Amino acid sequence: MLTNGHCKLHLIFRKVLCRYHHIWNIDLRFRPAFLGAIMQATGNQPPGMLPKRNDYMLKDIKRMGKYYQVPIKATPEHLQRLLVPLSLGAMRFITAIDMTQPLFLEAVSRGFWIRFWSQHEDINQPASILSVAARTGLSSEQAQKLLEMVSSPAVKNRLRATTDDAMKYGAFGMPAIVAHFNEEQHLFFGCDRIELLASIIGEKWLGPVPSLPNSKM
Amino acid sequence: MLTNGHCKLHLIFRKVLCRYHHIWNIDLRFRPAFLGAIMQATGNQPPGMLPKRNDYMLKDIKRMGKYYQVPIKATPEHLQRLLVPLSLGAMRFITAIDMTQPLFLEAVSRGFWIRFWSQHEDINQPASILSVAARTGLSSEQAQKLLEMVSSPAVKNRLRATTDDAMKYGAFGMPAIVAHFNEEQHLFFGCDRIELLASIIGEKWLGPVPSLPNSKM
Numbered sequence: 001m002l003t004n005g006h007c008k009l010h011l012i013f014r015k016v017l018c019r020y021h022h023i024w025n026i027d028l029r030f031r032p033a034f035l036g037a038i039m040q041a042t043g044n045q046p047p048g049m050l051p052k053r054n055d056y057m058l059k060d061i062k063r064m065g066k067y068y069q070v071p072i073k074a075t076p077e078h079l080q081r082l083l084v085p086l087s088l089g090a091m092r093f094i095t096a097i098d099m100t101q102p103l104f105l106e107a108v109s110r111g112f113w114i115r116f117w118s119q120h121e122d123i124n125q126p127a128s129i130l131s132v133a134a135r136t137g138l139s140s141e142q143a144q145k146l147l148e149m150v151s152s153p154a155v156k157n158r159l160r161a162t163t164d165d166a167m168k169y170g171a172f173g174m175p176a177i178v179a180h181f182n183e184e185q186h187l188f189f190g191c192d193r194i195e196l197l198a199s200i201i202g203e204k205w206l207g208p209v210p211s212l213p214n215s216k217m
Numbered sequence: 218m219l220t221n222g223h224c225k226l227h228l229i230f231r232k233v234l235c236r237y238h239h240i241w242n243i244d245l246r247f248r249p250a251f252l253g254a255i256m257q258a259t260g261n262q263p264p265g266m267l268p269k270r271n272d273y274m275l276k277d278i279k280r281m282g283k284y285y286q287v288p289i290k291a292t293p294e295h296l297q298r299l300l301v302p303l304s305l306g307a308m309r310f311i312t313a314i315d316m317t318q319p320l321f322l323e324a325v326s327r328g329f330w331i332r333f334w335s336q337h338e339d340i341n342q343p344a345s346i347l348s349v350a351a352r353t354g355l356s357s358e359q360a361q362k363l364l365e366m367v368s369s370p371a372v373k374n375r376l377r378a379t380t381d382d383a384m385k386y387g388a389f390g391m392p393a394i395v396a397h398f399n400e401e402q403h404l405f406f407g408c409d410r411i412e413l414l415a416s417i418i419g420e421k422w423l424g425p426v427p428s429l430p431n432s433k434m
Contacts, residue, residue, distance in 0.1 A: 042267060042268075042269040042270075043267055043268075043269075044267055044269070044270070050259060050260055050261055050389060051259075051260075052259040052260075052261070052384075052387060052388075052389035053259075053261070053389050053390075055387055056387055056389065056404060056406055059403075059404070060406075060410075063403075063413060063417065064413060067413055067416050167269075170269060170272055170273055171269075172267060172269035172270050172273065173270075186280075187273060187276070189273055189277075190409070192407070192409040192410065193277075193409070195412070196280060196281060196284055199284050200280065205424075207422075
């Protein structure tokens with residue numbers, strides 16, 4: 001089974017899937033995609049455009065974060081920032097990582113998540129990107145080299161290709177997860193389909209914070 | 218604890234909450250609301266307006282129905298019909314039931330659900346409404362009398378009031394559930410927040426089809 005996630009700012013989905021990585025024994029791959037392009041191509045609009053939905057999301061993100069034990073923080077100002085695509089820099093950097101330093105992919109992806117969703121800081125500018133890279137164990141030479149790659153056609157084309165892939169699977173927004181199981185592909189949208197995903201791949205949902213079955217080891 | 222649901226076509230939420238009714242020992246109340254008015258007042262649009270989301274919803278409803286063991290059927294034609302508000306007749310009839318025959322409320326509500334979501338038939342016209350009523354044990358005299366009430370100012374005003382109530386709680390679409398717990402109100406939108414609702418009211422989520430703890434009786 002291969003779970004192939006096209007995630008921009010994948011909220012709670014990412015963390016919970018990481019917790020289940022070894023319990024379900026899935027091949028978990030993070031693939032960056034540019035949300036702005038997906039929204040434009042499919043005609044989708046940010047949910048926070050609707051004031052009442054924006055109010056709801058503020059409360060919902062807070063209680064979902066608490067229940068799933070994920071350090072997400074939602075403020076009105078932060079949700080407003082989501083209306084403008086500000087993640088292209090981060091997504092291109094993750095793409096460069098994926099192409100040349102895949103071992104750092106999960107740590108860098110997590111670094112951007114924390115910086116954006118927990119600390120509410122920029123993830124688009126070079127200084128922001130280097131700050132995330134420095135905390136993941138990448139040397140400053142490696143980080144600088146990756147940053148230079150970001151504007152190369154190779155990286156831009158690769159990100160365009162993974163974004164196109166996401167849309168071929170039917171994505172119209174993020175977070176989007178594609179589960180490859182029994183030669184079929186199943187798209188899941190939103191952070192609230194993990195229990196359903198488990199049932200599709202024949203695994204058991206053990207709640208938001210499962211424990212590894214150590215007793216059997 | 219009072220769970221106070223403003224439900225139009227409440228999909229899977231309704232059925233699963235009914236299963237938990239006596240397990241969680243909640244006071245479960247169904248309250249009709251007119252979705253068309255809510256969508257207009259809040260500026261919301263049906264999710265199926267977006268073609269890609271429409272494609273996704275078709276698949277998602279199918280697999281959610283299977284997992285939750287709810288006889289929901291989704292076809293492209295049926296989802297298209299959701300773009301036009303066609304439930305006003307049903308909602309007014311449910312309102313009249315709520316005012317005069319509350320014991321029939323759950324059965325009639327379920328009847329409309331099955332007719333609309335499983336059989337894909339109209340729930341707006343008098344003949345459709347009488348057909349649902351006949352299957353719930355209401356006499357034809359009772360049903361006829363309720364049908365006459367539907368166009369009365371009392372029923373129209375009551376439905377308007379419950380719809381306004383739903384919006385005061387923050388609803389911008391359906392299904393919407395309001396949990397009253399510890400003197401606080403918690404709004405839940407969508408059919409995928411029942412596990413979260415359980416955590417808020419201090420109850421345990423036992424999956425889509427829980428069994429009553431008979432062994433302890």
